[in-house]
Amino acid sequence: MALKLFFFLSSLYLSLFSLTHSINNFPPLFPSSLSLSLSTQYEELYETKYFTQTLDHFNYQPQSYQTFQQRYLINYTYWGGAANKSPIFVYMGNEGDIEWFAQNTGFMFDTAPYFQALLVFIEHRYYGESIPFGGKEVAYKNATTLGYLSSTQALADYATLIIDLKKNLTAQESPVVVFGGSYGGMLAAWFRLKYPHVAIGALASSAPILDFEDINLANPYTFDEIVTQDFRSESESCYRTIRGSWQQIEDTAQQPGGLEKLRSSFKICKNYIDAGYLEGWLSTAYVYGAMTDYPTPSNFLQPLPAYPVKQMCKAIDDPTVGNDTFARLYGAANIYYNYTGNATCFDLNDTSDPHGMEAWWWQASTEMILTIGGMSNDSIFNPSQNNYNNKETFYKDSFYDPARPTWITTEFGGHNISIVLKRFGSNIIFFNGLRDPWSGGGVLKSISKSIVAIVAPQGAHHVDLRFSTKEDPEWLQNIRKREIKIITKWLKQYYSDVGHPFASFNYP
């Protein structure tokens, strides 16, 4: 199981699962009967625009001058305009369809009226609709066309697009604040550090920028330890049931009729059954349940109830189920995969990618070499060694070129970050929720007066960026208030620096 789990731990969300390219052993993500196409209820949130983007910013070969259409979403509703130097809030798109991220970044919509902010959501190159070379068929074909997919090119895309947009709006003096969650949060933090002349500040939510190489804070076991702890904190028996189940699944699969038993226990569709795949499928539910353990019902990776980990453990501990471990696990999986109740069976071979994330495997195998592969002895999964070396070998064998595992820290740093940034840089918020397994690679301690860590012990993956609801717990409301206060301070300082009146804006 280790190898499979490693695959999926390497992806910030899930795209490695949905990849058929040279991987033939990975768990699926979505039950075949569930269509998770993007909601239409958000249509009024933004207009869709396209920007003619340069293919390679750092290179002057003739082919570097090729362009592609980069999609971005824009909302002028709340903007106070260029004359008022009203701010521009920009979301730094991550590894997927930008509409998906816009619809799950309600914080920007919720706060825009207060800040009179223009909202812009830029799609990351090679994801969603922003595909070079006329489409995925060519763009994803091989390393020659995929080679232009990198985090540095993406950041340069954002700088280029923002500068051009501001020029077209004659809004050169409108301050830009950037936002992002997960990989998008990394990009937001890095953008503030690399392009301070474009963005006055960054809210980097759940950005595991320390999950690289040998950076002290990022031990490869933390991801696994946090998932384990999330379930264990709900109930010890829930944890023990899951922990003990892997051997039981493998034993059952070995027995005559065992696979059929597993199929019927977990309502797996008839087309395919395999113990490894089933384990991957269950692990996915636990990990993504932990990542999206939000305090209110949500529909980010899947439609889920509030506190899905609690709900999964409730199913596992359900006293009415009797002694059947598989029935308990099925109850938990059904919460993650079938909260809407529409699924009649689950297809382990389903490789659908409703969020347009399939190019992540390329990033994960070239530069985004996250150090999260290890299982500790107390793991809710099967304990195993951190298999980083295997990982590197795997990348070398499977893909075109060797990984560059030290590139991210060379380009963006990370080692001794508190000393490096203590006297350099400013205006970054690092939010992390400690129930989020990615928080182990996040910045959890404030570095300076204006590079601050906000830590929510009860929080999950970029929960602060979600639309607010009436049911939000007080701690979440307070965190958002704190973030608004800090962003207000950045803007106040900027307006003071450029000698522009601040009082004319309607801040909270």
Added chain:
Amino acid sequence: MALKLFFFLSSLYLSLFSLTHSINNFPPLFPSSLSLSLSTQYEELYETKYFTQTLDHFNYQPQSYQTFQQRYLINYTYWGGAANKSPIFVYMGNEGDIEWFAQNTGFMFDTAPYFQALLVFIEHRYYGESIPFGGKEVAYKNATTLGYLSSTQALADYATLIIDLKKNLTAQESPVVVFGGSYGGMLAAWFRLKYPHVAIGALASSAPILDFEDINLANPYTFDEIVTQDFRSESESCYRTIRGSWQQIEDTAQQPGGLEKLRSSFKICKNYIDAGYLEGWLSTAYVYGAMTDYPTPSNFLQPLPAYPVKQMCKAIDDPTVGNDTFARLYGAANIYYNYTGNATCFDLNDTSDPHGMEAWWWQASTEMILTIGGMSNDSIFNPSQNNYNNKETFYKDSFYDPARPTWITTEFGGHNISIVLKRFGSNIIFFNGLRDPWSGGGVLKSISKSIVAIVAPQGAHHVDLRFSTKEDPEWLQNIRKREIKIITKWLKQYYSDVGHPFASFNYP
């Protein structure tokens, strides 16, 4: 003359002159009889090493993984060692042979004993010996091979090499301070801004980082105005003689036997004579004389006496010469081109490039689009409009790809630099000498407590970085003392931050 002068104003030193590639109308640089090969007296200053460098850091196409041998020079003599966390001083090589820059950056050698510093001078890709693709024949052939020559790739080279070197020396905790002059000074400043995790501070000497696009401070006439002012400040008649000479040269060239008269007046070799080339040749002497108007004898671009502008004006104003303007101008040119007295004639067709700078034309026509083409009405040269638009057209026609005139400001900023960096970044010294025509594009006002401008009214192009001599004027001694004091402060702060004793070092 405007077009030719534009060529040479586009280059930080002189490489555009020495370029035969698709330009057939440019002045030469060096008299054919003068061999300016690198001095051997500096051999004991450093060891030569090579680093296997990645061709393209920002791109994962198969060809990006190609490597080349990057030359660097290293001096361990003064280093206090890794155990003492003694500092590492790194020179960011600019557009030429790294030995040439090392030999003209005595400041690092002079201060190394005090700081117990390791000295490293890294050569810029595509210059000197650090040529990809096995050599210039292939590397300089076309845009496909030249395309990898860019400032961002060079900065990433430096980060990669420094990190690797520190790892090999187990000196990860030795603080790095970077140095550079001219384009190397730009790279030093940008390196501190982009790679604060690699360098704790930068001394950016005579770095015209504001000479791009429409940045307010950099008006396209300042370069010309400063050269003009340098000569005018020596004597009004010197200025007027030069200013009036262009028409006289052109008139003479039109007359029967006029070209022969020009040839004999200026001791031009028999192989080639042309009025435009002659004007370029004279302009070069005035501009580079102004740039290198050092207070002591020097041998940077040419062997020169102390205060060469004063010497040239003395020759022009020489009362013993009589009324022959050409004889006066010849006297000035002879100081610039023939201070050693070895030249018997000057070859206008000489395209020798003793400093390995020929690839600069590529940078100047892709990204380093400096806004310095204009001549003002009072110009010592022929007044003309700032011909930026012509320039862009020229680049488009002559070379493979259009220039990207907004890229440098997109990537590195520059607009409103004082507001952008007021609350971002730290530990940069911007030195500028106001007699240096490049100072018009420099940072002349301190931005924050630790991003400081040091301005020397009497100073020329990166004069602070030169070896100290007993004849150095007091202002120059004081400037170097101030720079040493600031660098000491950076180091003190670093050692305090990492909890390492500072007193054990032998600082001045």
